[in-house]
Amino acid sequence: MRLVIATCSVDYEGRLRAHLPRAKRLLMVKNDGSVLIHSDGGSYKPLNWMSPPARLHIAPREEFEGTTIGEDMDADVKELWTVQAAKTDDRLVIRIYDKEHDSAHELGIDPGLIKDGVxxxxxxxxxxxxxxxxxxxxxxxxxxxxxxxxxxxxxxxxxxxxxxxxxxxxxxxxxxxxxxxxxxxxxxxxxxxxxxxxxxxxxxxxxxxxxxxxxxxxxxxxxxxxxxxxxxxxxxxx
Known part of the structure; x- marks a missing residue:
């Protein structure tokens, strides 16, 4: 699992459209392909997400500098994350302005939640x-x-x-x-x-x-x- 704390904006494009304006958030990238965007609140529910299967492409500033995409983007965007759903046209576009933390962790196989009355x-x-x-x-x-x-x-x-x-x-x-x-x-x-x-x-x-x-x-x-x-x-x- 990769955990990134960054100042970012997020756009969901597809069957519906949603926008998260620029703010500091937690980005969670899981090994199953899902990407979740969390704020410091709202309990367990992410602000927006892409369920697996999905494909994540991360483009640094130099990759889109001077292109049409770069012209339409704020000058202080450092990375562009595109999360494309595998079976639909839905996608998340995440603009990273600044990172405070970026780490990867191997969690292994989870045994699952054991409840009384399963x-x-x-x-x-x-x-x-x-x-x-x-x-x-x-x-x-x-x-x-x-x-x-x-x-x-x-x-x-x-x-x-x-x-x-x-x-x-x-x-x-x-x-x-x-x-x-x-x-x-x-x-x-x-x-x-x-x-x-x-x-x-x-x-x-x-x-x-x-x-x-x-x-x-x-x-x-x-x-x-x-x-x-x-x-x-x-x-x-x-």
């Missing part, structure tokens, strides 16, 4: 308590393999029909689309079809619920505390 825990608990989905449900297996990735849980309902369950902490439209792809593939298998779908999460966003139900996918809200036995359901007022 999908792996939900998967394990639901597999152990499969009848949460309905009386008579039986577990077939966790991480059922397919050509496009593993289905979180494969089960059978009281009538013996195959059920594919997709688990999320927060269920959004992407999760519904993922389960839809699994169902399309599984229903080609004569030993499994017809395969029903259940979208299960601690919280399901309204748009995701609407899309799932429109596609015949049942939505189930999971109470993580109750599943792991730390919530006294009978003591609740509501």
């Amino acid at each position: 999908e792996a825990d939900l998967q394990r608990l639901l597999a152990e308590q499969i009848e949460i989905l309905g009386t008579g449900h039986q577990l077939v297996r966790r991480e059922y393999p397919t050509a496009i990735g593993p289905v979180d849980i494969l089960a059978r309902d009281v009538n013996g029909a195959t059920v594919a369950i997709e688990l999320k902490r927060v269920g959004d439209i992407d999760g519904v689309e993922q389960l839809t792809r699994y169902l399309e593939l599984l229903n080609r298998d004569p030993l499994l079809r017809p395969v029903k779908g259940i979208f299960a999460a601690q919280r399901i966003k309204p748009q995701a619920r609407t899309l799932a139900e429109d596609r015949g996918i049942r939505c189930v809200s999971l109470d993580y505390d109750a599943m792991r036995g730390v919530d006294d359901v009978e003591a609740r007022l509501f």
Whole structure:
């Protein structure tokens, strides 16, 4: 990762246009190709950014001095950064006027954030308590393999029909689309079809619920505390 503290101005050009006037900011260039521009505020959210894949070109003053680009630029611009998106015409143009810090750091592979109640825990608990989905449900297996990735849980309902369950902490439209792809593939298998779908999460966003139900996918809200036995359901007022 490269960290640069510089006085700069930033223009985003493409499907939308945005301008950050000249000010001191932190520029963060990550190994995945992303470039983020931060101020000393606004919590974690950058002022502007380019997501990967992207290509960064840095031109020193002498490279564009005397060209048409140079004529349109302030005389005290020392570097011109152009961050070009790989799949669209979007780009960031960053004009560097002065640098206070420029360093590179090798962070290595990050193990990721480990949270209480992640999908792996939900998967394990639901597999152990499969009848949460309905009386008579039986577990077939966790991480059922397919050509496009593993289905979180494969089960059978009281009538013996195959059920594919997709688990999320927060269920959004992407999760519904993922389960839809699994169902399309599984229903080609004569030993499994017809395969029903259940979208299960601690919280399901309204748009995701609407899309799932429109596609015949049942939505189930999971109470993580109750599943792991730390919530006294009978003591609740509501």
